[in-house]
Amino acid sequence: MTAVLPDTALRIDGVSRFFGTGAAQVQALDNVSLDVRSGEFLCLLGASGCGKSTLLGLIAGLDAPSTGTVDTAGRRTGMMFQDSALLPWLTAGGNVEVPLRLRGIRRAERRARVDELLSMVRLAGMADRRPHELSGGMRQRVSLARAFAQEADILCMDEPFGALDAMTRDLLHDELERIWRQTGVTVIFVTHDVREAVRLGDRIVLLSSRPGRVAEVFDVDIDRPRRIDSTQVAELATRVTTRLREEVGRHGH
Amino acid sequence: MATDIGINRSSLTKGDTSAPGDTRTAADDLDPGVLAGLDALDIPTAQSRPLAGRAWAAAWPKIGALVVFLLVWQLVVWSGWKPTYVLPGPVSALREFGSRLGTGHFWDALVRTIVRALKGYALAVVIGGVVGLAVARFTVLRTAIGSFITSLQTMPSVVWFPLAILLFKLSESAILFVVILGAAPSIANGVIYGVDYVPPLLVRVGRSMGARGFSLYRYVVAPAALPSVLAGLKQGWAFSWRSLMAGELLVIVPGHPSIGADLQNSRELLDAVGVMASMITIFFIGVVVDAAFNAADRQLRARRGLVAEGNSAVRAAQRGRSRNTAAPGSAEATAAGYPPAGPGAIGHDGGGANGGGEAGQS
Structure with a gap:
């Protein structure tokens, strides 16, 4: 280190x-x-x-x-669970967006940040997929991106x-x-x-x-x-x- | 300190997205290809039929059921079981229904009935929703009135009319009173069950993201409870519609034509064709509302990856057997994801052909 x-x-x-x-x-x-x-x-x-x-x-x-x-x-702490625990009524992008919305970040900025975070976990272009349309590994990466959206x-x-x-x-x-x-x-x-x-x-x-x-x-x-x-x-x-x-x-x- | 780290990190992250794979680890050079390959293999494949095919598949069982029903009706009439002035055939009933469509009286009555239904239902939604949320939230309230709500729900709404008539005389208020009492308990129960069955994991997730109090309800509890709330709303509608029809038969307000009043008038005048025409009207309204609820429910389930139609798990399994290699994931997912129809569950008549909803209302 x-x-x-x-x-x-x-x-x-x-x-x-x-x-x-x-x-x-x-x-x-x-x-x-x-x-x-x-x-x-x-x-x-x-x-x-x-x-x-x-x-x-x-x-x-x-x-x-x-x-x-x-x-x-x-x-700040962020949490990631064994079950990806994505909210099933939201898309991948929507899930990553929730912590940003909770922090009161404006829409345009949120969009950019969601794209950035999904690219980070190599899921660019998957924002509109729903959790059930993703594999287990992909869901965990969305979950990881969501944890990072908390700016933890x-x-x-x-x-x-x-x-x-x-x-x-x-x-x-x-x-x-x-x-x-x-x-x-x-x-x-x-x-x-x-x-x-x-x-x-x-x-x-x-x-x-x-x-x-x-x-x-x-x-x-x-x-x-x-x-x-x-x-x-x-x-x-x-x-x-x-x-x-x-x-x-x-x-x- | 903490903010320093935060800013630092987010700039690093930005750098990463503009130029991925520029870091020193060997893993970075290998990953994208392998990971992308795995992703491509892993994504569940969705099969969909063209719109026309789906529309036809949804329509023909309904049309078939209707034809069979009309045929049976006609056969009973032809059998001479009852004289035609007591039990008219479908042709004369439908002709009478058609001719009524051209009268101002029919539309007056229809509009009044629908306005009563909507007003009563809307108030029931507000009252049931508030009571449901309060009971779900506060343990004392739940202990106090939780079980009363269910008992109230099982009470036939007709028994409220004597009291309603004493309280409000033969007025619009008497009808409204009973419609609300009929529908609100179901809606309250839908809300209570919905909140009760929110997976604890999702609540933990919400809390770990910093959602508390109202925002926890807004982002996690409310959407998670929505399917059950929708089931309650649908059942509440069925109860309010039944209560309204009972009310319109019993509480006839002079000068206020309504579908129920028409039905009662026809009976008193021994106008069997008129009775049938009124009942066709009531049935049609039930079909339309049921279709609306089913559409909402189907969309809700499709978004969450639950099956679109109740029997598709069976069909998927059959497909798997006949071809022997059909995507196993779809059948499993459907079977696991589709909850058994519980109390007040909706969507068991997702195909619409068995008409469970309509039967329940008549």
């Missing part, structure tokens, strides 16, 4: 999150602390029940922590490629990496796929399950562009997987 700004984009400090009350209370997150550098690509990795989606919701401001603080220092400084991605086939996924990793480099956005990427985390992340935060705690943080010192099938990626992935299995294994007793 050459062009990293020295500042911190996001500070998570002693965050816990409980759901429910009394005997039925469940703790999703336990005292999670984490600093994310501006422009960093951070992967949150963990098995089921590690609270990764909960943590992402806290960062995106969709939910509030029970204790502790999430400080984005006024930065921090992009939260909740297993965005989980439902895609391997080839599409591979290509979208390249696309996401390219766009991340060009825009300098900070990415928080939730996944349960170890190789995907190694392929994309500057750092990987491994969360333990029930409740979610930071189990270990891995720095990924592999030159970009990376390939998901390279030996370096495979080696680190093996190490991370071993650690992940340890964490999961503790729940079997």
Whole structure:
């Protein structure tokens, strides 16, 4: 990483999150602390029940922590979901336009910005297509363009490629990496796929399950562009997987 | 700091669009071709028939059904089950209907009936819409009156007339009162179900984009609820039309001709041909309104990628079987995307041939 700004984009400090009350209370997150550098690509990795989606919701401001603080220092957050979650009554362009309309941007400017964002995800000329007329991978790219339309400084991605086939996924990793480099956005990427985390992340935060705690943080010192099938990626992935299995294994007793 | 980053980024993005693929990654050199190829392969292919073909396909079952109906009617008359002064044949009824079209009285009555219907329906839409939104939004209200709305909906509107006549005498207001009571609960229920069934994911999406309160309703909840609201509007229309016809038979305001009053007059004068002609008028209005609702519904579903016609999933499956290689995606998508007809669901008579809507109103 050459062009990293020295500042911190996001500070998570002693965050816990409980759901429910009394005997039925469940703790999703336990005292999670984490600093994310501006422009960093951070992967949150963990098995089921590690609270990764909960943590992402806290960062995106969709939910509030029970204790502790999430400080984005006024930065905007954007969110991308596993299901492309496009609004089915709008076209691809219309979906990308919604965040712009919510921010009160004028029509002419919106049009230009929508075209720009769709070109960025290589969907120029697809603005008038409806979500059902696009493939899964294309829908996710529209969703990515929509997340960028929020002018987010921090992009939260909740297993965005989980439902895609391997080839599409591979290509979208390249696309996401390219766009991340060009825009300098900070990415928080939730996944349960170890190789995907190694392929994309500057750092990987491994969360333990029930409740979610930071189990270990891995720095990924592999030159970009990376390939998901390279030996370096495979080696680190093996190490991370071993650690992940340890964490999961503790729940079997 | 944050704004600095934002400006910086958007200028970078602009640079990208003017000269794509100018960056250093090897992936960039490979991607566009592979990605474009994958896109081309992935795009679902749509099949469409020419307009004339579609119009004919939509029209012939309706024409056929009408011919069969008229034929059965004529056969019953010919069988001599009832004398023709009680049950006239379709020819004399249609002739009477045709001759009425040339009279001023008919148009006076028609306009009055339609104005009553529209006025009552419009008020029911406003009242039902407001009540529905309030109940969907506030838990206390839902607990208090949520189930009452459904009970009110199941009450035959005719039973309101004694009270309406006591309250408003034999007046326009009495009719309006019952029309509104008949239609508003269905419309309110459509709104309530619509809001209740908005996928939580879409609400999360809206909130993540910064939509709160009114803007969340404006951009996410309202459009997501629209199909159910439309179903409620259609059912509300059916109820208001029924209530109006009952009202016009019972509440005859002197000097105010209407279709219902004409029907009642014909009965009192033992004018069976007149009764039939009035009923043909009522039926036609029902057909026209039903067609309008169906057109709106079909467009709504087409935009969202749901099937255009109820039985096209079946046809797609049959196509797949006969050719063995037909696009599998279309059949699956249709089957998955088409919700089963729930309470008040519309569009199950999307083809229009079975006339479910019309039957419900008579």
